[in-house]
Amino acid sequence: MLTGYIPILAMVILAGVIASVMVFASFLLGPKKPTPYKETPYECGMTPVGSARERFPVKFYLIAMIFIIFDIETIFLYPWAVTFRSASHAVKLFNLIEMAVFVAILFIGYFYILGKNALNWGEAEEPTLKPMDRDVFRSRPPIRFGNEGSGPVDLSKARAISGDRTESVPETTGHQQGS
């Protein structure tokens, strides 16, 4: 009864074996020359400044939620539009009214959002750091990449570009050659 599933089982086992062999082989055989640069969370991209645990406006979620409402409307409209043409006249009228009711209900939600000023971003305040968070940033040691002074990345210049954040991070005290 279940013999039809044997190939799938074999594939699952095979996939597991191959994946684990590849991971372990590279773990055992691969040369390891770690530099702190390699061990930063993101090897390419922005130089990390400060903690990732920052506050940001929760309105992002609101926009995401509103998006979902209208996204679903669109998804619902597609099959409706496809089947609309093939229906008879009476059913067509009914379908049209039904979709109008559906859209009207969605628009009540949209008007509610408008009426509540949820889409008005003008008054949004800059998130302010609580004193505690600021202390966390202060006590945090500066990030070193192991190539200060020698490598192509000039950290002090990178800091200067990032602007006002520079004050919250104390200056590095003496450069160290890569660990």
Add this chain to the structure above:
Amino acid sequence: MNGASHIASSLSAILPILILMGTACVALMGDVFIWKRQRALTGIVALIGSVWALVVNLQQILGYGSSEPFSGSLVYDSLSQTTSLVLLIATVLSVLLAITYLRNRGLELGEYHVLLLFSASGAMLMGAANDLIMLFIGIEVLSVALYVLAGIARTEERSEEAAIKYFLLGAFASGFLLYGIALVYGATGTTNLQQINHLFSAKASITPILVAGIGLLIVGLGFKAALVPFHQWTPDVYEGAPTSVTAFMAAAAKVGAFAAFLRIMNAFMPVQPAWITAIQVLAILTMVFGNLLAVVQDNVKRMLAYSSIAHAGYVLVAVASTGMIYRHAVLYLSQGDRAAMFYLLAYVFMTVGAFGVLVLLSRSGKDYQTMNDLKGLARTHPFAAYTMMFFMLSLGGIPPTMGFLGKWLIFNAAISAHQVTLAIVMALASVVGIYYYLRVVWMMCFQEPEGAPATEHPVNDWAARWSVIVSLAGTLMFGVLPALLSPIMTGLYH
């Protein structure tokens, strides 16, 4: 039947639900755009809408019709109509409770009434569901609105905690329910309850997948109805939510869940051996633990939460002794179903009334909740104390009240369905219940008020007062003259 007339008759069958939803939309738009400053108007619009729906619902009940709107995905019979009636009574009473209370608590949000109406319409959909998918939609409409309502006191930690707890556990329970629906579909090939019933009537085959499916359905609904192993959220949520929300939650969510229980269990009647033991065990656990845990509570809201768990156990006894009879394609309800519906109506009156008294006593920004708050209430607030006394007597099941009669009907139904163990446990558990209900009465009537008398008197809340008076009138009137309900519940008394 041709399309247009089928649609017309379908829409007229669900007219009470449509009225509730439409009122909610109108109230929402009005609250945002038209009467921005006068939030009480939203409550009044909601009240008008729910009373209108109640009148239409009564007309439907007295019309004695039955149909299957929307190609059999809903069913419109005496059970769904009576469920709607009970739910609409709960809605009207809860809207009345909230109008002034919200202002006192600084929570005057139009969304409150809108969500309440949506939630009630979801519960009504559950009662009318003839298809497991419709049942799921109903339960979600009911619950999602309730999650928000539980946390509507946004600035209070307890309310936030209640909302998060209810939401997380509720979402989990929905998962169980959905999995149960999937397994039942796997076992039967349909999600339509009537078809499931016909299928098993022809050939009752109990397969493991079916048993697992029914079990998961029971878990999912048991969470909404707060049956014992799934009751952990109840006291915290009931305590943390604003009292008027608690009143509605205790009433509507439970009525909806039990209506769904009755529908599902009646559909699975031919395979009764597959589920009857689970229901029996749950009923015994719920009755025993609900009552025992209520005894040790010092907070009245928590005590009422555990008492609502115990009452869920009693209604579950009625579910265990259910069994609808289809005779000449007309649905006749069994004694168990009738007892369950009667008890749910009694439960709505008693619970909304008891929470209503707490609403009535609440001062600005503070809920009246501990046993100590109630000390000497008979002297300081005689109206609240004596109405509370009747609700407590009714919850305990003392004769001239509806609570007694409901218990008697369930007891009777259990005996005639040969559920003797359940009947005995129910009687014993009720005795424990009387202890903590009478303790409230004792605190109010025979204790001296504690501390300095409150300088701030409760606001004269006429709307909530009327809600309590109507609840009291219902509790006593139908307790003395249950025959008054017979023209309404005729479908139930055939």
